[in-house]
Amino acid sequence: xxxKLSEEQVRHVAKLCRLxxxxxxxxxxxxxxxxxxxxxxxxSALDVDGVEPMAHALDxxxxxxxxxxxxxxxxxxVLANAPQKSPPFFQVPKVLGEGxxx
Amino acid sequence: xxxNPTQTTLxxxxxxxxxxQTTSVQIVQQYLDRIERYNPQLNxxxxxxxxxxxxRAQRIDTGDLAGPLAGIxxxxxxxMCTPYGRTTCSSRILENFAAPYTxxxxxxxxxxxxxxxxxxxxxxxxxxxxxxxxxxxxxRNPWSTDHVPGGxxxxxxxxxxxDLAPGxxxxxxxxxxxxxxxxxxxxxxxxxxxxxxxxxxxxxASSLDQIGPFAHTVGDVALxxxxxxxxxxxxxxxxDAPAGPFHANLDQPVDGLRLGLPNQYLSDxxxxxxxxxxxxxxxxxxxxxxxxxxxxxxxxxxxIATYYIVATAxxxxxxxxxxxxRYGRRxxxxxxxxxxxxxxxxxxxxxxxxxxxxxGTYALSSGYYDAYYLRALKVRxxxxxxxxxAFEKFDAILCPTSTGPAFKIGEKTSNxxxxxxxxxxxxxxxxxxxxxxxxxxxxxxSHNGDPKLPVSIQFLGPLFGEARLLRIARMxxxxxxxxxxxxxxxxxx
Numbered sequence: 339x340x341x342k343l344s345e346e347q348v349r350h351v352a353k354l355c356r357l358x359x360x361x362x363x364x365x366x367x368x369x370x371x372x373x374x375x376x377x378x379x380x381x382s383a384l385d386v387d388g389v390e391p392m393a394h395a396l397d398x399x400x401x402x403x404x405x406x407x408x409x410x411x412x413x414x415x416v417l418a419n420a421p422q423k424s425p426p427f428f429q430v431p432k433v434l435g436e437g438x439x440x
Numbered sequence: 441x442x443x444n445p446t447q448t449t450l451x452x453x454x455x456x457x458x459x460x461q462t463t464s465v466q467i468v469q470q471y472l473d474r475i476e477r478y479n480p481q482l483n484x485x486x487x488x489x490x491x492x493x494x495x496r497a498q499r500i501d502t503g504d505l506a507g508p509l510a511g512i513x514x515x516x517x518x519x520m521c522t523p524y525g526r527t528t529c530s531s532r533i534l535e536n537f538a539a540p541y542t543x544x545x546x547x548x549x550x551x552x553x554x555x556x557x558x559x560x561x562x563x564x565x566x567x568x569x570x571x572x573x574x575x576x577x578x579x580r581n582p583w584s585t586d587h588v589p590g591g592x593x594x595x596x597x598x599x600x601x602x603d604l605a606p607g608x609x610x611x612x613x614x615x616x617x618x619x620x621x622x623x624x625x626x627x628x629x630x631x632x633x634x635x636x637x638x639x640x641x642x643x644x645a646s647s648l649d650q651i652g653p654f655a656h657t658v659g660d661v662a663l664x665x666x667x668x669x670x671x672x673x674x675x676x677x678x679x680d681a682p683a684g685p686f687h688a689n690l691d692q693p694v695d696g697l698r699l700g701l702p703n704q705y706l707s708d709x710x711x712x713x714x715x716x717x718x719x720x721x722x723x724x725x726x727x728x729x730x731x732x733x734x735x736x737x738x739x740x741x742x743x744i745a746t747y748y749i750v751a752t753a754x755x756x757x758x759x760x761x762x763x764x765x766r767y768g769r770r771x772x773x774x775x776x777x778x779x780x781x782x783x784x785x786x787x788x789x790x791x792x793x794x795x796x797x798x799x800g801t802y803a804l805s806s807g808y809y810d811a812y813y814l815r816a817l818k819v820r821x822x823x824x825x826x827x828x829x830a831f832e833k834f835d836a837i838l839c840p841t842s843t844g845p846a847f848k849i850g851e852k853t854s855n856x857x858x859x860x861x862x863x864x865x866x867x868x869x870x871x872x873x874x875x876x877x878x879x880x881x882x883x884x885x886s887h888n889g890d891p892k893l894p895v896s897i898q899f900l901g902p903l904f905g906e907a908r909l910l911r912i913a914r915m916x917x918x919x920x921x922x923x924x925x926x927x928x929x930x931x932x933x
Contacts, residue, residue: 421764
């Protein structure tokens with residue numbers, strides 16, 4: 339399995355999951371995550387060839403229901419917790435043009 | 441007639457209200473008084489709905505509301521949506537979140553006549569084994585306030601242990617009901633995956649999460665399970681399995697009972713009190729005519745490694761929704777969308793949640809998916825096959841819930857791996873989806889200034905085997921009466 343976890347990898351992962359980490363946090367998390375990953379490496383000792391992966395405890399797939407229209411949540415309720423809103427919309431910083439690098 | 445909360449059960453209270461020996465208002469008021477007196481030192485509840493609870497109790501007493509739990513006060517872990525109060529998951533990011541809908545489990549309790557007293561503290565987003573990772577302070581063990589209550593449902597376990605509520609709801613993803621129940625000396629049940637609807641339970645790891653009850657007795661949790669279980673069109677993973685009866689046949693012992701004792705759970709790493717509790721349980725069951733045979737669950741030692749890949753991978757996906765856009769905390773003065781996401785999340789989440797999101801993101805990331813996530817899913821299959829084999833020969837597995845009694849506050853917070861290893865005897869049940877129950881099994885000896893702390897044992901059963909599992913647990917409870925012990929709480933001024 340993997341080489342020792344680097345600071346660069348920690349920064350990369352933080353970016354992937356949209357977390358801002360300070361330099362001090364990078365080292366803090368690197369050390370802790372490296373210890374956890376080292377422990378998890380014990381899985382590599384097992385022979386899992388031919389074992390079917392198990393994503394779910396019960397053998398249930400594609401639970402379907404009749405496609406019947408029903409009322410959704412009222413917009414006022416949907417927006418009730420919004421940090422910033424401009425009904426009937428959620429409001430966010432500018433996405434396009436200047437300042438938008440999303 | 442007044443009922444002393446420290447000397448009764450939920451079922452007895454229910455019967456007393458139904459027989460007009462007392463009123464729901466009296467019962468609710470007694471628990472509210474105890475909350476007011478003891479919650480400041482324990483921090484079990486983070487929200488209390490006193491007025492609303494009393495109003496509902498009045499309606500019960502005037503006959504407006506009926507049901508199998510009519511008039512019974514209940515505590516709810518604060519990761520289940522309620523249409524009143526806040527649903528915070530003990531996180532800054534949801535500090536002000538008012539849920540626009542109700543969790544099915546809460547709805548079912550209320551439809552049965554139960555009264556929600558308040559919401560209880562947890563490790564942020566249910567990620568932890570000590571309730572120390574809460575944005576609203578640590579919950580304290582009523583047996584010794586220097587010790588943790590376990591977690592993540594520590595607030596619910598303490599609410600019941602300290603008789604601030606006769607029953608409570610928790611959620612169990614890797615042991616978060618059973619381990620705090622064990623450390624606080626109460627009964628905690630994790631039902632089979634799919635038994636109880638997860639609708640309105642804030643998701644941590646969707647293939648592992650399951651809601652379940654806490655109470656002082658096996659009979660009380662059996663009654664609560666009967667109310668909670670059942671299929672729900674709003675949760676496609678909920679299952680239409682026979683809903684008991686769990687409570688009615690409880691005192692009927694299991695004939696020809698065969699219990700498996702897993703070698704892998706009896707390590708030298710266990711605290712002597714844990715080994716002692718297992719020895720005592722073996723004696724008790726032999727005395728009741730049960731056969732007890734050692735069993736191998738060879739993949740047990742891979743349980744934690746597997747769990748912390750599967751659970752964190754699912755969590756990293758589930759917690760992507762906290763982006764500061766539609767609800768939850770939003771950082772001020774953000775330059776653009778990416779900045780808004782990153783800063784809202786970084787300000788809103790605590791360290792443990794960040795650690796798990798990062799671990800899960802890493803395990804799912806390009807180049808590591810096969811080595812970590814896919815491999816963990818395969819080992820998960822092997823762990824389930826261990827249990828399948830055991831349940832061909834045994835009615836249930838008897839084992840410890842935790843390696844030791846409650847540890848001291850602060851003892852493990854700087855070492856996440858040591859904290860994760862707390863879940864070693866509980867997480868495999870979540871991976872396999874099977875039910876498990878933790879019940880009180882005595883106490884450590886108090887000496888050299890060490891306080892007397894609860895010790896517990898666990899029974900694991902096959903998928904949807906709760907009815908038999910509860911009867912087995914009841915056999916032990918009836919023979920030992922360990923469940924009657926109560927902590928001595930410091931008198932508040």
